[in-house]
Amino acid sequence: MTPTRPCIIEHPADILASYDAAITENPANAPLTPSNRKKRSVGTHTKYWKPGRTLKIAIADFGDELVQAVKDGINTWQPHVNLHFHFIELPDNDELYEGDIRINLSPLSDGTGSSHIGTDALNARPHHTTMTLGTDHTSSYFKYTVIHEFGHALGLMHEHQHPDANIPWNKEKTYTLYKLKFGWSKALVDANLFPVDRQSQQSYTPYDRHSVMHYPVSSDYTLGGWEQTLNTRLSAADIAFAQKIYPK
Ligand SMILES: [Zn+2]
Structure with a gap:
């Protein structure tokens, strides 16, 4: 059975x-083109790690x-990325501060998980998890969950929210069902589902409905x-994009 609760992106507090x-x-x-009016064009920057870093x-x-x-x-x-992954296994959750990315598990939450973006x-608080995996590791969807959440940790956003996605959402029904099934507010649905x-x-690559960063979308939510x-593997465009943002 597919993960029942959708992934949530952790948006920065500051x-x-x-x-x-x-x-x-x-x-x-x-x-790409900083605004002349404001010193900082917040909200328009990307969040990729420095290529080549560990x-x-x-x-x-x-x-x-x-x-x-x-x-x-x-x-x-x-x-597909010019990054070195140095894994640290920690015997005690209290020691999670050691990593740039800090992963905890919450299989009882019965869902995909959550992650900060790149x-x-x-800026996550020390000792706090930056990525949570919400699927039991014995699930056949566990690997998908890790791939998707780590995509966020690499700086990738949700593909179904691409400005060109043009998914014919039945918005009112989606709000109602997400409230009923997951207790999500309208704001949370807006922040995680809609374009x-x-x-x-910002530059955009073409919309890719086969991306691992795309939610599965049931026809219950659309017109x-x-x-x-559910896309369980990296698509060709996922791979091309990873190579582009982390060039060798
Ligand atoms: Zn996600």
Whole structure:
């Protein structure tokens, strides 16, 4: 059975700190054409790590088998990015502060999980998890969950929110069903499902409905029977994009 609760992106509490962390880490995160009116064009920058760097990834140790399953999912991205993954297994959740990315598990939450976007993890409070995996590791969807959440940790956003997605959402029904099924507010649905506005200061790759960063979309939420099944693997466009943002 597919993960029943959708993934949630952790948005930064402080957008100026988010901007500073992103640009300090990797100047290429700056907007393409900075605004003349404002010193900082917040909200239009990307959050990718500096290519070539070593990412310290701390995993709460819930047993060898589970830790290995997390590593396997993360390493799916490895051949396509110019980053070195240094895994740290921690015997005690209280020690999670050691990693740039800090992963905990919450299988009882019965869902996909949550994650900060790329360099926003640098601003997460010490000792706090930056990524949560909400699927039991024995689930056949565990690897998908890791791949999707780690995509966020690499700085990727949700593909179904691409400005050109044009998914024929039945918005009112979606609000109602998400409230009923998951207790989500309208604002949470807006923030995680519906398309984001096009930013003139960002470049976009074409919309890819087969991206691992795309939610599965049931026809219950759309008009005209539009649907998209769960994409469990990296698409060709996912791979091309990872190579583009983390060039060798
Ligand atoms: Zn997600």
